[in-house]
Amino acid sequence: MALLDWIVGVMESITSDSTPSPLNGKPNSLYDVYRDANHIKQRIVDLDYGGKDKDITDKTHVLCNLSTVYRDLVRNGADTISFFGGEYVAGDSPVGNGDPSVGSVEAGSHTAVHRWVGDPTQPNNEDMGNFYSAGYDPVFYIHHSNVDRMWKLWKELGIKGHNEPTDPDWLNASYVFYDENEELVRVYNKDCVNIRKLNYDFIQNSKEVFPWRKSRPARRNKKSQVEPTAPVETVDKIKFPVRLNEILKVKVKRPAVNRSEAAKAKANEVLVIKKIRYDSGRFVKFDVFVNHGRLKIL
DSSP, X not given: OHHHHHHHHHHHHSOTTSOOOOBTTBOOTTOOSOSOGGGSSSOOOOTTOOSSOOOOOHHHHHHHHHHHHHIIIIISOSSHHHHHBSOOOTTOOOSOTTSOOXXXXXXXXXXXXXXXXXXXXSTTOTTTTSTTTGGGSTHHHHHHHHHHHHHHHHHHTOOTTOOOOOXXXXXXXXXXXXXXXXXXXXXXXXXXXXGGGGTOOOOOOOTTTOGGGGOOOOOOOGGGOOOOSSOOOBGGGSOSOOOOSSOOOOBOOOSOSSOOHHHHHHOOXXXXXXXXXXXXXXXXXXXXXXXXXXXXXX
């Protein structure tokens, strides 16, 4: 959370509704006018931001943020595909409706911070809130340094399945950037896997420094399960497509219950919801709640 704290610090010191103070007689290079003015001072960043501020205490907000990091790095990032997202190879079209899934951090706290910082009064939530303009805000580079740090944390948790892709197609994927001399250089994934080769590192991982590691949701209490007051159809009885503009409850049959430890070690149990269509020009966020007791409900 250290770099996220710094994001808030930068925004607090450079408000979007006043002229930035010069530094050593020069324009303040950290200033960006296109930031959410409501998120400048005395605010805790919302790592699960969905477009509206939550009416909760600061203490609860911190606990929610810790749970969100646990969700992105552990619960929703249980294996390579879950963390990195669906596979794309040469010839694939860009991300679109029906394409492979987005990774846990990418879809979660990463996007939430972009939206939280961006200016909602602008047509496209510039700067941080839009792909084309995010790099205009210096906060972008702080934020993505933290995303890289979360990648490192994910690898160092020591959890089975937290492995980077080994396919040559991923290792040899490359991108072209301008260097400090304004010369084009090509960078490969395989050259970025070990950050020590890049001559930098992040603070060392520990349970004391990273309290989110203790933020696993409490185990469910079977006795607290409540039967629904209205009938809930099984997924095969639902007539698709359906609109997600209101709560939708569906019974879903689990492929297996009471799995052995060997079976659990062999494969993760992941609920995947596919073919959700949406307007790619708008931010879309919805939450899935699973009641995995006697009745399986989405």
